Amino acid sequence: MTNLAQLRADTPGCSHRIHLNNAGASLQPLPVLRAIQTHLDLESRIGGYEAADEAAADLAGFYESVARLINTQSCNIAFAGSATDAYARALSAIPFRPGDVILTTENDYVSNQIAFLALQKHRGIQLLRARDCAEGGVDVDDFELLIKKHKPKLAAVTHVPTNSGLVQPVETIGKICRDHEVWYLVDACQSAGQITLDVEKIQCDFLSATMRKFMRGPRGTGFLFASDRVLEAGLEMPLPDMRSADWVGENDYISTKTARRFEYWEMPAALVLGGKAAADYALAVGMDSIETRVKMLASMTRNRLSELPGVQVLDRGEELCGIVTAYASHWAQEVLQQQLHRQNINCRFSTLAVAQIDFPRKGVTWALRVSPHYYNSEEEIENLIDALGRLQ
Numbered sequence: 001m002t003n004l005a006q007l008r009a010d011t012p013g014c015s016h017r018i019h020l021n022n023a024g025a026s027l028q029p030l031p032v033l034r035a036i037q038t039h040l041d042l043e044s045r046i047g048g049y050e051a052a053d054e055a056a057a058d059l060a061g062f063y064e065s066v067a068r069l070i071n072t073q074s075c076n077i078a079f080a081g082s083a084t085d086a087y088a089r090a091l092s093a094i095p096f097r098p099g100d101v102i103l104t105t106e107n108d109y110v111s112n113q114i115a116f117l118a119l120q121k122h123r124g125i126q127l128l129r130a131r132d133c134a135e136g137g138v139d140v141d142d143f144e145l146l147i148k149k150h151k152p153k154l155a156a157v158t159h160v161p162t163n164s165g166l167v168q169p170v171e172t173i174g175k176i177c178r179d180h181e182v183w184y185l186v187d188a189c190q191s192a193g194q195i196t197l198d199v200e201k202i203q204c205d206f207l208s209a210t211m212r213k214f215m216r217g218p219r220g221t222g223f224l225f226a227s228d229r230v231l232e233a234g235l236e237m238p239l240p241d242m243r244s245a246d247w248v249g250e251n252d253y254i255s256t257k258t259a260r261r262f263e264y265w266e267m268p269a270a271l272v273l274g275g276k277a278a279a280d281y282a283l284a285v286g287m288d289s290i291e292t293r294v295k296m297l298a299s300m301t302r303n304r305l306s307e308l309p310g311v312q313v314l315d316r317g318e319e320l321c322g323i324v325t326a327y328a329s330h331w332a333q334e335v336l337q338q339q340l341h342r343q344n345i346n347c348r349f350s351t352l353a354v355a356q357i358d359f360p361r362k363g364v365t366w367a368l369r370v371s372p373h374y375y376n377s378e379e380e381i382e383n384l385i386d387a388l389g390r391l392q
Helices: 004-009 030-046 048-054 056-070 083-093 110-123 140-150 170-179 228-233 269-285 287-306 333-342 358-362 378-389
Strands: 077-080 101-105 126-130 154-158 183-187 206-210 222-226 245-249 252-255 311-313 324-328 348-351 366-370
Touching: 030 048, 030 269, 048 056, 048 269, 056 077, 056 269, 077 083, 083 110, 083 183, 083 206, 083 222, 101 110, 101 140, 110 126, 110 154, 126 140, 140 170, 154 170, 170 183, 269 287, 287 311, 287 324, 287 378, 333 378
Parallel strands: 101 126, 101 154, 154 183, 183 206
Antiparallel strands: 077 222, 206 222, 245 252, 311 324, 324 366, 348 366
16 A cells, blocks of 8 residues: 555645545545546636547546446446436336335445335335344345345345445345346445455446545546446336437437446536546555555544443444444534534534434434544544543
8 A cells, every 4th residue: 555644645634634534525635636626627718518528538537447446347337426326327227017026134225225115105116124133234044035035126235334334245145146136236335445346246237336435536426337237138227318328210219338328418527537536546555455454444443432431332243344333322412523523523423314223223313423544544543532532
């Protein structure tokens, strides 16, 4: 890994703020900022269409860089405005009929759960959730049993939920889905950029992600992976446009052959270039190195939090990642937020609204969420612990 001093020098926000909210939106490194600013300046001087023409090769490079990041081909990548945007485009392409089953987990992301419930309400889809193991995380045996019993049209799993450090076994589930020929959708919103992703090993049909979280890209950017199986089966969005399809006759259109069939024509060129720069930066640092350091910092954070009187670390599961959640009965959320803000420490809170199954089981209605990244220092973790310790 590039040395820590250089990584922090590349990150202007590090000079005045302890940023431990990378699960919300990371601090962007200088190459990302420059890519965006340079293109916006070009647009202001020569026009939006003309600037996009000049940047055509770099814009195409977005697909190549993201493909390298997750071990696929550029033709399998689509740009999206966010992880939810990408996820919805994939979900809309599944040819559901009334009575079809969606199988998911008890830890899937809130927006996905709402989408499943909406499909159940409006399209007559049946929603099933595989139960959790006692130690946390989905019970893979129960997941497979439900697949065999109900033959779902879609299996959908969030790799890392927003409200805890749990890492779900997406590769094991992928093998089960492939063995039973079930469409498989993975939400990598919180894992892209902190955990090495390999879609060949995951064996997913779709994978969605954002660039603003651990990827360190700009807000308003994300991507969707669509497998060769998806493309060969002709899956597409129900409402394509001139980017996702070609109008070839008065009453006929043909879908784009690549994953661009999941894109719309209007895209923010400056942000696409920022997304490419973010992917390139992660590749240069090295995903294996990033994952190792993130997990180390998160483990340090959990250990130090657990040493504070009355503090309960909430993360459970066989594998944990860079999201750390904790709760203490003597903490008042508003006071805690103000205390951290005064010391220029960025953390966030997860609430019951995003964890309707997980938090009641843990006996909490909210939790402090700390999400360090590889550019954070051990000293910053100690500063957070010191700030929290003064709240006793």
